[in-house]
Amino acid sequence: xxxxxxxxxxxTKAESLLLMQKRARLSIFWKVIFIFATTVxxxxxxxxxxSVIDSIFGYAVIRNExxxxxxxxxxxxxxxxSRSQLEETARNNLSSGILRRVEYEKPITERSDRELRAxxxxxxxxxxxxxxxxxxxxITKQDEIGAFMANQEDSYLIFKSWITPDFLTNDQSANxxxxxxxxxxxxxxxxxxxxxxxxxxxxxxxxxxxEEYAEDTKLNRMLQLNIFNLSAVPSIIYGLLGxxxxxRAMEGVTSGxxxxxxxxxxxxxxxxxxxxxxxxxxxxxxxxxNTQEALKGVPDSLRMSSYGVGATKWQTIxxxxxxxxxxxxxxxxxxxxxxxxxxxxxxVVIGASTFIxxxxxxxxxxxxxxxxxxxxxxxxxxxxxxxxxxxxxIVLLILLLVLNSGAIYLRDKLAKKKRMAA
Amino acid sequence: xxxxQATEAERFEFLGKAEPDTKQxxxxxxxxxxxxxxxxxxxxxxxxxYEKQVTAFIGPSGCGKxxxxxxxxxxxxxxxxxxxxxxxxxxxxxxxxxxxxPVLIRRSIGMVFQKPNPFPKSIYENITWGAKINGFRGxxxxxxxxxxxxxxxxxxxxxxxxxxxxxxxxxxxxxxxIARTLAVQPEVILMDEPASALDPIATGRIEELILELKKYYxxxxxxxxxxxASRVSDHTAFFMVxxxxxxxxEEYAPTEQLFxxxxxxxxxxxxxxxxx
Numbered sequence: 001x002x003x004x005x006x007x008x009x010x011x012t013k014a015e016s017l018l019l020m021q022k023r024a025r026l027s028i029f030w031k032v033i034f035i036f037a038t039t040v041x042x043x044x045x046x047x048x049x050x051s052v053i054d055s056i057f058g059y060a061v062i063r064n065e066x067x068x069x070x071x072x073x074x075x076x077x078x079x080x081x082s083r084s085q086l087e088e089t090a091r092n093n094l095s096s097g098i099l100r101r102v103e104y105e106k107p108i109t110e111r112s113d114r115e116l117r118a119x120x121x122x123x124x125x126x127x128x129x130x131x132x133x134x135x136x137x138x139i140t141k142q143d144e145i146g147a148f149m150a151n152q153e154d155s156y157l158i159f160k161s162w163i164t165p166d167f168l169t170n171d172q173s174a175n176x177x178x179x180x181x182x183x184x185x186x187x188x189x190x191x192x193x194x195x196x197x198x199x200x201x202x203x204x205x206x207x208x209x210x211e212e213y214a215e216d217t218k219l220n221r222m223l224q225l226n227i228f229n230l231s232a233v234p235s236i237i238y239g240l241l242g243x244x245x246x247x248r249a250m251e252g253v254t255s256g257x258x259x260x261x262x263x264x265x266x267x268x269x270x271x272x273x274x275x276x277x278x279x280x281x282x283x284x285x286x287x288x289x290n291t292q293e294a295l296k297g298v299p300d301s302l303r304m305s306s307y308g309v310g311a312t313k314w315q316t317i318x319x320x321x322x323x324x325x326x327x328x329x330x331x332x333x334x335x336x337x338x339x340x341x342x343x344x345x346x347x348v349v350i351g352a353s354t355f356i357x358x359x360x361x362x363x364x365x366x367x368x369x370x371x372x373x374x375x376x377x378x379x380x381x382x383x384x385x386x387x388x389x390x391x392x393x394i395v396l397l398i399l400l401l402v403l404n405s406g407a408i409y410l411r412d413k414l415a416k417k418k419r420m421a422a
Numbered sequence: 423x424x425x426x427q428a429t430e431a432e433r434f435e436f437l438g439k440a441e442p443d444t445k446q447x448x449x450x451x452x453x454x455x456x457x458x459x460x461x462x463x464x465x466x467x468x469x470x471x472y473e474k475q476v477t478a479f480i481g482p483s484g485c486g487k488x489x490x491x492x493x494x495x496x497x498x499x500x501x502x503x504x505x506x507x508x509x510x511x512x513x514x515x516x517x518x519x520x521x522x523x524p525v526l527i528r529r530s531i532g533m534v535f536q537k538p539n540p541f542p543k544s545i546y547e548n549i550t551w552g553a554k555i556n557g558f559r560g561x562x563x564x565x566x567x568x569x570x571x572x573x574x575x576x577x578x579x580x581x582x583x584x585x586x587x588x589x590x591x592x593x594x595x596x597x598x599x600i601a602r603t604l605a606v607q608p609e610v611i612l613m614d615e616p617a618s619a620l621d622p623i624a625t626g627r628i629e630e631l632i633l634e635l636k637k638y639y640x641x642x643x644x645x646x647x648x649x650x651a652s653r654v655s656d657h658t659a660f661f662m663v664x665x666x667x668x669x670x671x672e673e674y675a676p677t678e679q680l681f682x683x684x685x686x687x688x689x690x691x692x693x694x695x696x697x698x
Contacts, residue, residue, distance in 0.1 A: 301537060307500060308528060315555045
């Protein structure tokens with residue numbers, strides 16, 4: 001009886017088998033689709049990385065405005081110069097204006113050999129890139145490179161890595177061979193510090209209020225909805241807000257004019273403080289939402305057990321809820337900060353500098369940041385700017401990688417500590 | 423049915439229960455009505471709870487027995503939308519009077535939950551934290567030892583007090599939660615199905631512990647296990663749920679009387695397993 005019923009309701013054995021095969025095929029079909037999607041995503045990411053790496057290595061044709069042998073005959077490299085020769089070359093060949101400025105910044109006798117060589121290269125030899133090839137081009141277009149070199153005089157071919165220690169420590173320069181990202185890197189770090197100082201305490205504080213204290217009222221629901229919406233507002237809008245509020249309306253504060261009577265060169269609101277506050281507002285909703293998620297992850301049973309032994313709300317939050325959720329709050333914050341690190345548009349809107357060679361020294365300094373630098377360089381027509389833009393991208397990516405792995409490391413370490421005996 | 427009644431009677435004999443009615447009334451519920459938003463969860467619950475006795479709340483799912491339990495130390499305050507009318511008197515004082523701080527109540531009326539929920543800290547800190555925040559000035563080592571001994575856990579954990587409490591077994595965790603509650607020296611301990619997540623052996627140990635603890639503490643226990651209610655409690659309150667899903671108190675009596683001679687038909691049906 002039972003068997004017959006099964007047969008009538010699920011069909012014959014053969015039919016069952018056929019259906020089984022069909023279901024198995026469908027299941028494999030979807031698996032293939034998902035593998036395909038993952039592959040495409042990975043390929044695009046690889047393509048991005050390859051194209052960046054392709055730009056930072058390769059052949060470059062360089063022409064010196066002044067040949068080294070013209071400075072001291074019989075030499076072919078600045079490394080062969082003695083100390084006195086370096087100083088002499090600098091004094092004799094620098095134009096009087098530049099010499100005065102150089103002596104003013106740091107007397108030639110006090111400069112190291114390495115600094116002097118950089119000085120001579122930048123102001124006297126003045127090498128320039130005639131043409132450059134990427135890594136792929138350097139390998140595949142040997143004929144083209146040979147043909148190009150055949151028509152050149154006074155120039156030489158080198159295989160160059162555009163990312164060098166000097167690239168990290170040099171300041172900006174009109175010549176891509178000498179240009180570095182020190183000011184941009186420092187600017188980015190300053191900005192991130194301000195962003196963190198604004199967004200972390202306020203963000204975590206609001207999240208604690210909304211998650212632990214707020215009643216389920218219409219007003220609070222509306223607040224929550226608005227925070228969600230704010231996190232999706234395009235970053236350029238925050239730039240406009242920053243321009244109107246921090247740069248213009250609060251100029252007296254953000255320019256630092258309220259602290260000093262000396263009208264220095266930065267006496268306007270386009271400072272690190274404005275930039276950091278703007279990005280702070282940008283990541284604030286993200287930090288609030290991330291922190292709320294972290295707090296939601298704390299089981300209510302923990303809160304109840306805390307209240308059960310006579311703890312107040314604050315004691316419960318401080319001693320039970322926060323220790324358990326802190327790793328996730330921190331991770332969420334670091335991820336939000338790495339978003340701020342990559343932001344360009346709002347900083348361009350509030351008027352970040354495009355060319356400064358002075359290191360930011362306080363929150364009232366003018367600034368530029370890595371993404372802005374990359375944007376500026378990649379917009380230039382000369383080919384070799386693209387190479388240094390790629391090199392700067394690598395630096396930015398490494399910085400982001402360090403931040404994100406730092407987040408993961410911290411999370412694992414705190415989670416481990418949580419599991420271990422106290 | 424006859425056989426089962428006999429065994430129950432024997433159990434009462436074996437446990438040597440004290441005469442319930444000689445005891446002082448420590449908590450009194452008067453016409454307690456509890457709403458969750460617009461939902462009427464419990465209506466007109468009135469019952470006494472006697473000092474240093476075990477009172478069991480039984481009844482089918484959704485009858486509001488846990489809700490009533492939580493109203494005794496104002497845990498319902500934590501639930502959004504929960505409101506209460508009527509009076510819960512503790513030593514004659516209304517716990518819901520305006521000037522009463524629920525934090526103070528919860529120190530005197532501790533709670534043990536259905537799922538063991540120790541703090542994710544060391545065993546030692548699980549005991550000391552509640553005392554610390556309440557301004558304990560005595561010797562912490564001594565507090566930890568006596569609390570764990572009272573909860574019959576000391577011998578099992580005395581060598582690993584620094585270990586994280588979450589590494590204990592479920593039964594040990596629940597006894598740790600009881601020890602943690604004892605450490606703040608409450609008068610009353612509310613237990614919300616304390617053994618329902620435990621295996622029979624761990625359950626047995628919790629039951630033994632309850633019988634031991636009632637020498638010093640007043641205990642109110644919610645349980646789904648009628649055997650448990652009959653084994654550990656002196657008084658039993660049977661809650662029912664009406665057609666609007668509102669819970670109400672169907673019958674309250676000394677445990678022996680309620681199980682052997684229920685006055686209401688519903689009670690008899692429930693304890694004999696006809697529904698619920």
